[in-house]
Amino acid sequence: xxxxxxxxxxxxxxxxxxxxxxxxxxxxxxxxxxxxxxxxxxxxxxxxxxxxxxxxxxxxxxxxxxxxxxxxxxxxxxxxxxxxxxxxxxxxxxxxxxxxxxxxxxxxxxxxxxxxxx
Amino acid sequence: xxxxxxxxxxxxxxxxxxxxxxxxxxxxxxxxxxxxxxxxxxxxxxxxxxxxxxxxxxxxxxxxxxxxxxxxxxxxxxxxxxxxxxxxxxxxxxxxxxxxxxxxxxxxxxxxxxxxxx
DNA sequence: CGTCACGTTGACGTCAGCTTCAGGTTAGCC
DNA sequence: GGCTAACCTGAAGCTGACGTCAACGTGACG
Numbered sequence: 001x002x003x004x005x006x007x008x009x010x011x012x013x014x015x016x017x018x019x020x021x022x023x024x025x026x027x028x029x030x031x032x033x034x035x036x037x038x039x040x041x042x043x044x045x046x047x048x049x050x051x052x053x054x055x056x057x058x059x060x061x062x063x064x065x066x067x068x069x070x071x072x073x074x075x076x077x078x079x080x081x082x083x084x085x086x087x088x089x090x091x092x093x094x095x096x097x098x099x100x101x102x103x104x105x106x107x108x109x110x111x112x113x114x115x116x117x118x
Numbered sequence: 119x120x121x122x123x124x125x126x127x128x129x130x131x132x133x134x135x136x137x138x139x140x141x142x143x144x145x146x147x148x149x150x151x152x153x154x155x156x157x158x159x160x161x162x163x164x165x166x167x168x169x170x171x172x173x174x175x176x177x178x179x180x181x182x183x184x185x186x187x188x189x190x191x192x193x194x195x196x197x198x199x200x201x202x203x204x205x206x207x208x209x210x211x212x213x214x215x216x217x218x219x220x221x222x223x224x225x226x227x228x229x230x231x232x233x234x235x236x
Numbered sequence: 237c238g239t240c241a242c243g244t245t246g247a248c249g250t251c252a253g254c255t256t257c258a259g260g261t262t263a264g265c266c
Numbered sequence: 267g268g269c270t271a272a273c274c275t276g277a278a279g280c281t282g283a284c285g286t287c288a289a290c291g292t293g294a295c296g
Binding site: 131133134137141149150151152153171176177 | 282283284285286291292293
């Protein structure tokens with residue numbers, strides 16, 4: 001699969017995929033002419049990267065953890081890092097829940113009585 | 119209260135407070151000499167701003183919503199925006215929960231059997 | 237009056253995850 | 267051989283929420 005097709009399938013831009021490679025998040029074989037050629041598994045890989053990014057991990061952290069996330073084999077250091085990231089995510093969820101609650105209260109109060117006519 | 123004290127109390131840097139003013143998120147009175155002078159309510163205000171930033175709102179959005187969040191009075195457009203943001207936060211929480219679950223699984227599998235000795 | 241922490245503005249730097257641009261190459265089809 | 271879409275690399279630009287530096291003004295104390 002070439003880069004354009006992977007981009008369309010994954011919903012990630014072509015340039016972003018090349019950026020992932022620069023960051024060593026994603027490998028590619030090359031055609032004799034030098035064009036990138038991806039195996040089918042690359043699609044899952046890209047989606048995994050997206051998930052981890054979406055969870056707020058940096059590319060540096062992702063590059064460190066990708067091996068064990070996809071293979072299930074980890075060094076003690078990796079395991080520690082995994083736990084740190086999971087806890088960070090959990091804390092972030094707490095924050096977001098607080099903010100959501102706050103906005104929810106505002107919405108309730110506002111809808112109840114105080115909508116200003118324009 | 120001057121800017122340094124507000125910074126220490128709120129845990130936000132002096133630079134950040136001036137940035138908030140630039141972005142029209144925070145007002146200040148001025149001493150005859152031109153130094154910023156904040157009322158006590160500024161502390162709550164700063165904390166509110168931090169909460170909204172932490173929830174992923176942009177300063178542009180915060181500046182639009184701050185009036186109604188602090189006063190409880192909103193236009194229909196503000197109300198719509200509030201709901202959009204709350205839903206965005208809720209979606210984000212979903213994402214994070216998925217990522218957390220995924221990392222949790224990896225951690226379990228890894229701790230169970232596959233820790234590699236260094 | 238000096239002094240020194242604290243304050244002021246303005247401009248530039250930073251970081252991450254890209255996008256955009258420029259200038260050139262490859263692949264596949266007729 | 268020629269056309270066009272798709273691809274390549276390298277470099278510059280972008281956004282947002284500040285950090286950092288320079289050069290200078292303020293204010294409380296003794």
